[in-house]
Amino acid sequence: MKNTIYLGFITLSLLMTVSCENNALEEEIPEGFVCTTDVSxxxxxxxxxxxxxxxxxxxxxxxxxxxxxxxxxxxxxxxxxxxxxxxxxxxxxxxxxxxxxxxxxxxxxxxxx
Ligand code: HEC
Structure with missing residues (x-):
């Protein structure tokens, strides 16, 4: 039982790490300038x-x-x-x-x- 909780925790940590890395990758892709009326x-x-x-x-x-x-x-x-x-x-x-x-x-x- 203890092992299962431990494994579950490791899996969860891994998933969180992977999803964070994915976010970091997406942010590195340049999105290009988007023209809005906010330009001042x-x-x-x-x-x-x-x-x-x-x-x-x-x-x-x-x-x-x-x-x-x-x-x-x-x-x-x-x-x-x-x-x-x-x-x-x-x-x-x-x-x-x-x-x-x-x-x-x-x-x-x-x-x-
Ligand atoms: C190193 C000096 C220098 C810098 C920096 C510079 N210019 Fe010029 N600019 C000139 C010169 C010299 C001319 C006259 C035409 C020529 O010699 O090419 C000129 C001409 C122009 C003209 C008139 C073009 C025409 O057809 O009458 C415009 C508009 C202009 N520049 C815009 C800009 C803008 C916008 C920037 C910045 C993003 C800029 N310049 C940066 C030197 C500069």
Missing amino acids: YTNDIDPLLTQKCAPCHIGGGQFPDLTTYASVSQNAELIKTVTQNGTMPKNGFLTQDQIDLIACWVDNGALNN
């Missing part, structure tokens, strides 16, 4: 452009200025195009998720959100 200029787009584009596109530097909402929104379609076709960032790169994030924000209407 303030939280997502501005920090990305500041990091990847502002070194060149700031104020009176290279057109267009990518540090203000006014200028970014006026050039939204152009920004979407040059990031999707890989022209920008010059001397750098964006991940596919970052490219999709920008396109999503533009498609959502380039809101000041």
Whole structure:
């Protein structure tokens, strides 16, 4: 009787370990970016452009200025195009998720959100 309980416990522990490992594996598979209206200029787009584009596109530097909402929104379609076709960032790169994030924000209407 004691052995049965012991075996049952071992089996249960093994099952739990296996299911945990399966979960870990699923999380490692990249899901890709999913476009929703949650994409925000303030939280997502501005920090990305500041990091990847502002070194060149700031104020009176290279057109267009990518540090203000006014200028970014006026050039939204152009920004979407040059990031999707890989022209920008010059001397750098964006991940596919970052490219999709920008396109999503533009498609959502380039809101000041
Ligand atoms: C290393 C400097 C540099 C970085 C970083 C950079 N750019 Fe540029 N960008 C340029 C230059 C220089 C031009 C002018 C065209 C050319 O020389 O290719 C330009 C032109 C552009 C244009 C205008 C294209 C046109 O047809 O008029 C857009 C839009 C643009 N960049 C967007 C971006 C975005 C978005 C990022 C960040 C993801 C970025 N750039 C990062 C240097 C840079």
